[in-house]
Amino acid sequence: MLVTGGSRGIGRAVAEAFLAQGDQVAVTSRGGGGPEGALDLVCDLTDPAAVEAAFAEIEEKHGPVEVLVANAGITDDTLLLRMSEDQWSRVIETNLTATFRLVKRTSKGMLRLRRGRIVLMSSVVALLGSPGQVNYAASKAGLIGIARSLTRELGSRSITTNVVAPGYVETDMTAGLPEEQQAAYKQQIPLGRFASPEEVAGTVTWLASDAAAYVSGAVIPVDGGLGMGH
Ligand code: NDP
Numbered sequence: 001m002l003v004t005g006g007s008r009g010i011g012r013a014v015a016e017a018f019l020a021q022g023d024q025v026a027v028t029s030r031g032g033g034g035p036e037g038a039l040d041l042v043c044d045l046t047d048p049a050a051v052e053a054a055f056a057e058i059e060e061k062h063g064p065v066e067v068l069v070a071n072a073g074i075t076d077d078t079l080l081l082r083m084s085e086d087q088w089s090r091v092i093e094t095n096l097t098a099t100f101r102l103v104k105r106t107s108k109g110m111l112r113l114r115r116g117r118i119v120l121m122s123s124v125v126a127l128l129g130s131p132g133q134v135n136y137a138a139s140k141a142g143l144i145g146i147a148r149s150l151t152r153e154l155g156s157r158s159i160t161t162n163v164v165a166p167g168y169v170e171t172d173m174t175a176g177l178p179e180e181q182q183a184a185y186k187q188q189i190p191l192g193r194f195a196s197p198e199e200v201a202g203t204v205t206w207l208a209s210d211a212a213a214y215v216s217g218a219v220i221p222v223d224g225g226l227g228m229g230h
Helices: 009-020 048-062 085-113 134-157 179-188 197-208
Strands: 002-004 026-029 039-042 067-070 116-121 159-166 219-222
Touching: 002 009, 002 085, 009 026, 009 067, 009 197, 026 048, 039 048, 048 085, 067 085, 067 197, 085 116, 085 134, 085 159, 116 134, 116 197, 134 159, 159 197, 197 219
Parallel strands: 002 026, 002 067, 026 039, 067 116, 116 159, 159 219
Antiparallel strands: none
């Protein structure tokens, strides 16, 4: 299996959960540094040649990718009127266009195998919206369109595609938020706390398991109730 952005945060917890099950795991990131036991590849997902090279190495060492967790993502927040074309494009390129590139490349092997599991890491923000995150919310909502279209294109070959929509998770991405802001967010969350990366990983391993064989095109919230009704 391959998890992108497996060097830290949610992606690392996902990689560790699959390793604990005894699976062969490859991780990618720009900086490198995946968990012990994983095939650790340096790959900037915005570079098509780097993605192709990473797949070639994974296929040589592990065979075709049967489970793809497209998790790598970035934010570059600012209010709409201040958002530059570059801030828009950078986030869309990393979160949405790179995911298109990944699912296209992965699906080749899955179609040959006639099975596969694709999990796309979205966000509660895709459904709720968020001030200062027009670029990020658009990229994360786009993943839902990809998953639902792929379910229709690939579903008959036993390839499922699902979206996980975490709320706030304790990672580097949220650690940078000021204390008062973190407290204000927690007040809005029915469960009253942020998630641990492991709690998101549990949903991902379930989606990749036999137990979830009939789940596809779903958007699964892991948000402590924050996005209820959306
Ligand atoms: P982190 O910032 O902790 O980790 C992001 C990972 O993605 C790193 O491994 C990073 O490695 C990698 N990455 C970023 N850009 C690229 C790139 N261009 N090419 C390859 N790898 C890249 O993020 P989180 O663990 O917090 O988030 C993981 C996913 O979950 C993201 O998609 C995020 O949007 C989503 N999410 C997070 C939430 C949260 O509260 N934390 C809430 C909802 C969704 P490197 O920098 O070395 O490239």
